[in-house]
Amino acid sequence: MDTRELTERIAAFPRWHYRFEFEGGVSTPIAKPAEANRHEQRKRYFFEALKQIHGGSLVGKRVLDLGCNAGFWSLQAIEAGADFVLGVDGRRMHVEQADLVFEAKRVERSRYRFEEANIFTHEFAEQFDVVLCLGLMYHISKPVELFEIFEGVGADVVVIDTSVSFAPAAFFEVSRDRNLDDPRNAVDYEIVLVPTRGAVVELAAQFGFKTVCLAHNMTDYTGMHDYQIQRRLAFICAKGVSLDALPREQPPPVTPWWQALLNPARRGWQRATR
């Protein structure tokens, strides 16, 4: 593919969420330049941690990227040595973008596949070592079914990067993605369940994963306000892979609102399920 053809094919898409750079100085246009820093920092934050627990690379790993968007993280996985990546996204446009990116990057065809699918109705027939679940969990309403996918593909490591509720207890806040046409949002329901930090840990434990909430290591919070205010975090969940070396994020101070809500009737509020 020559530079001109690539430029045209990139321009044919109405919107790019991630910035990709190709040979010949071609890159994908993103609306907010600050987002470029955001994704570099996210790479530092959770992708380096993922490589670290695997001894510095993903050589020999099969990776499943759920809600893969234009394949930015799938590409990171391939560049980190992964054998094979399957990217699944609910939107046709993202799958086409990812295919274009991988073609332009000249990744061997046998090392990747992108599929358009609703992950909750898709039959995952293959097994994977690592699942990437990045920017997905707070756009869905079926957290338990999400973990059933992780279990079904036999993953022993899952990276979850998600917005979280501030509440200092294990629960899911009911929220709404008002506009299902926004390509970042879910493909089934407007209603979404946003987990608290505790909820991610408990849910993972139900499926036999140990979980570390990764300590922030950002050098520049430009374009990362949600991370900066602790509204967004990444977790690594693992079975049989040691997470001891990973730095853990300290729990945030309990805000006065939650304090007022939780403390006075604490004993009564934490219910025993009948």
Next chain:
Amino acid sequence: MARPGATGVGQTAGREFQLDAEELEDRIAAFPLWNYQFEFENGVRTPIADWHRVNRQAQRRRHFFEPLLSLNGGDLAGKRVLDLGCSSGFWALAALEAGAEFVLGVEASETAVEQAGLVFEAKGIEPARYRFDVANIFEYELGERFDIVLCLGLLNVVSKPVALFELMDGAQPELIVIDTGLSRAPTKLFEVSRLLESRNRVDYDMVLVPTRRAVIELAGQFGLRAVPLAQNITDYTSMEDYRSQQRLAFICSKERALGSLAAEPEPPSNPWLAALDRRARSLRARLRG
């Protein structure tokens, strides 16, 4: 429990009683545990460990079953009813006795379904009017339409609230009755909790317990309007969870007018006010009783 004049009872009256009292007692005694008290002819009853639960079921009937009947003009004549998590068939039986044409009960516990089968046989209900399936509701293919869905004591013991609503929505019912344990947080959320009794386990020990507002919001996602029912309880014996607002029933519908239902006011979020309000309720209940 039987409503005088309800069709189910009328039909059994003229028929020869199928089980004699002794055989029925033996078959009842073969089960180690009964959660509901059923009364049969000849004075035979199922033994329950806690007799306070008799009051509980009578009060729950007042709380959600009577409003269901009144919405339908006093009975369930001609209705097809789906009872999810039907246990030993107590509410399925109540529906039939209120005139329902057909009841399908789905329940994961084989023992509970055997109990339901015994109860319906002993009550002399025509087999064409009911069916009980042993199944995990999340793997269940419905394939039939129902007028009414009963979802009693189920929502708070599952970890997949959205999938549960998908199943109920698939039955295309006019009315859904949801009786559920609640988290008391005054906002829209599901509290991650764990089942204390594994007999209630549907799939995982981990369950998501909704707040009242979460139930309303989730129903809204499926185009259902949900009315939290006024408790209308006369005796809170064995009803502590309802009294403390940790359990409540809702009637939901897409098209039916629910304006005639008395709604339970939202509890004040200030715990002192809530405590005062509970005090006042129990006093009122005691005065009435």
